Amino acid sequence: MSLARSPSTPAITLWIICCLCLIQFSVASKVRHFKWEVEYMFWSPDCVENVVIGINGQFPGPTIRARAGDTIHVELTSKLNTEGVVIHWHGIRQLGTPWADGTASISQCAINPGETFVYRFKVDRAGTYFYHGHYGMQRSAGLYGSLIVEVGEGEKEPFHYDGEFNLLLSDWWHNSVHDQELGLSSKPFRWIGEPQSLLINGRGQYNCSLAAAFSNSSTKQCELRGNEPCAPQILHLLPNKTYRLRIASTTALASLNLAISNHKMIVVEADGNYVQPFMVDDVDVYSGESYSVLISTDQDPSDNYWVSVGVRGRKPATPQALTILRYIPTSASKIPSLPPPVTPLWNDYNHSKSFSKKVLGLTGTVPKPPAHYERRIILLNTQNKIDGYTKWAINNVSLVLPTTPYLGSIKYGLKNGFDQKPSPENFPDDYDVMKPSVNPNSTTGNGVYTFELNTTVDVILQNANALAENVSEIHPWHLHGHDFWVLGYGEGRFRKEDEKRFNLKNPPYKNTGVIFPYGWTALRFVADNPGVWAFHCHIEPHLHMGMGVVFAEGVHRVGRIPTQALGCGVTAKKFIKPPHKS
């Protein structure tokens, strides 16, 4: 009796165990189906009627909740009239599904009006994520929503909480994104200005305040019944409990800070990874970042408390966003007796740096960085004038995305889809990052940084002076398809010896990392995800003005790209083959 024909008892046992595992797995992880229609709609996010991009009639779009290991299946139908659309799943690495990353010109052709594209991908790791448009400035137009991944069945978070709330933060302009976009690409340049409102879960108040009673200004008290699209979502909490607040920022421009009166926050998660818990009075959240914080409802239960969200890093011209933390059974309509907390001064960069440096990976829950890099690229961030247009450039190249998505161009070896010249990996030694850039050689381009699969890559983001003297801005850089370790922050120009101070022990593992004015930030990641990935400043107007680069690795390993992702540019020209018919 041979094993191959009639299995032995241990073999049968193994087989049964495998089957049970499969059953276990299929019970635990689900395919979660969504049918979404994207459309413009009239909406009043801040009590002023305007136009937003909504999903299934909602703004922000529906919240996706899933468990780690689940597959998300979104059938996205565009009901836009003349515009293409894509959706990026911010923080999801798209392991094995790079065509589902939802970045126009990179992972797919934009979805045409009336057409349906299926985004199907795995959420492999618990965390606080979100999704948003990644074409033109459709994120600014309101195309975003939350994506919350809970731990897998039977698994546990490394902290306890009794309930949770989701706070998706954004900024809002009254001017249409079409006009904003045009202004940014016009000569002379027209800056979009500061946002009119900050929104919490798509809700803000313009021309009135929830806390007018505490204000010296003439702003009137909001009179809202609660069912308006701009009425705040009040957080109803029981006393003496622990709550998790999931805070994510999909702002177009604003760097934010969130504070709650009388409540300390313990930060426990950043960008979908656990962090060493630390306690703060307020949390900085840059565009593209997410944090989870725990709060204890240990205050006087007969009162309510303010949640404030204010602008950091730019002289604020936008009032704080507010909502109320209500202690049950205190009336939800009771105005808190204390004034809303004032978020730190916009230009208190020491406060910002101090916060960022407190964010450290929770040992045992996030991978440790490789001790050495195999390739290091240094990316100088400058503001430039190119042919009279105001631009942002990286190593003097301002990104203009190609019409053909890189993923198709590279996989199929089409050389005319983008600049074939490798992208610059450094900038001149004599460049003074403390002075306005001269940049005689700055240009537009769309080359790629190509990495051998599994290379350990260091990226040094080097900030510099902008066009005007004594101006250097904050830029939160977001990497698609990967997390990176933030090895360190520094002042002035990065020097080789700075690497001695890199934190290789417990750096935070994130997908968005900030560079402070005139400083540098060192990131490390492993290029282990076959595909083409955007790496860019998450400030939407900055990206629109060229502030991004493109990384590619192991594209030959990428499986069959959906044909719809190839229906534009040179892939369309090359691959559309109608039959010969008379």
Place this chain on the structure above:
Amino acid sequence: MSLARSPSTPAITLWIICCLCLIQFSVASKVRHFKWEVEYMFWSPDCVENVVIGINGQFPGPTIRARAGDTIHVELTSKLNTEGVVIHWHGIRQLGTPWADGTASISQCAINPGETFVYRFKVDRAGTYFYHGHYGMQRSAGLYGSLIVEVGEGEKEPFHYDGEFNLLLSDWWHNSVHDQELGLSSKPFRWIGEPQSLLINGRGQYNCSLAAAFSNSSTKQCELRGNEPCAPQILHLLPNKTYRLRIASTTALASLNLAISNHKMIVVEADGNYVQPFMVDDVDVYSGESYSVLISTDQDPSDNYWVSVGVRGRKPATPQALTILRYIPTSASKIPSLPPPVTPLWNDYNHSKSFSKKVLGLTGTVPKPPAHYERRIILLNTQNKIDGYTKWAINNVSLVLPTTPYLGSIKYGLKNGFDQKPSPENFPDDYDVMKPSVNPNSTTGNGVYTFELNTTVDVILQNANALAENVSEIHPWHLHGHDFWVLGYGEGRFRKEDEKRFNLKNPPYKNTGVIFPYGWTALRFVADNPGVWAFHCHIEPHLHMGMGVVFAEGVHRVGRIPTQALGCGVTAKKFIKPPHKS
């Protein structure tokens, strides 16, 4: 000696004549090349800054001038950020090039941002034409320009003139087309309202008047230097000459009337065909129509004269557009001593009908209609509510264009591109066109009227009461790919015996024909142009609300469609075949 080996003298002579003809032809007809970039830009069409779609930095787009027999070759590159775009060459029949008709969802997929599409087609016949966007409401956004085809070298017009001027008329809103479009497709419906301004060659004046001196209103006199984008283009003429004015209307909504103080006009051309000359004081021009008129500069040469353009058929809320007819050497800045002519009362439909009925084909220059039709379809025009949305419907079907252009779907036999059910050719006998419609069965759809090639088709456009009582609107219907004969106009419901009164002798040959309130208009055309062709109300919001149908004929005869025209919808899904690569 056989003929086949050594041609006889007559054969040689014939051969030489043929060669000479070819040389003659190649000298006479040209390929005219244009490189255009389409983009949004800031512009002040009526002295108020706004956003327009321009071409090569111009608004309106560049005027194309060609000779009959020439080939137009436009390389159109889209510089729009997220929107598709197409351009329709209004009045050009696209014989043999149906894919160059520039109608999204019908002849081609919209051109993606950053991509280039080549429109190459022959202008076979002299006349006054124009071009415009035919996707979403991009025509309303200002995507239009003039296309003037002169007679072939050595040929003559059947009338004399000493010089010519081009007057492309349009209407203009301050609200963006994106918002207009959204309002029209919203529930509750939001009407776009009347235009803020009328434009002559893209120029109008809002909040001031060129003729304030003659007005009782408080409107102030325009103070323009002449180089502003909104300064009128003054017509400089010599006394005692004859001038041709080419008048075309690409309005989104307004039916227009043009009058010139103290000058009679002789109408000589309509929609690219000669008409029996007739003299009038003012000319009605519906959206989609063009006319040439002759004027004699036989007035007092020491004065200047007004050209007025006013609204017809809707209670006007828009001031008349004005420009000045200047007699050289009178100063161009001299305000005419007489007030601007007041165009006829908006609801003087007798005046309108009288004008339309004067338009007759010039015998010998336009083909005569076949004496009998082979197929007759009757198209009831109604305003409807469908699921709470306000729509226009034809025989109770409101057109919703498919995502896949018909031309590709039909040529390649793809049945899932559009409704395969034939479209309705009539409407119930008991339908009362004088009363608001009940329309229990009205629905959306995108079926096709398919004609055997070379069929003579009669179309009876039947107007009716709109949703509100005692309202019936004017609709100018435009046919792509053909001209039609306007056989007659009538009041109330068309009856079989009305055909006895059809004008088969010298009907006008046009591409746009109007139906008057509560009336019918009978058209005849020969379905002799292989392709798929839109037939629709040329009022852009009406088309957007479903007021159109689709005709197809001889699509099996259509040659190789450019692949780019197939890069969307089911043609893309079916025909994109990337190579199998590891």
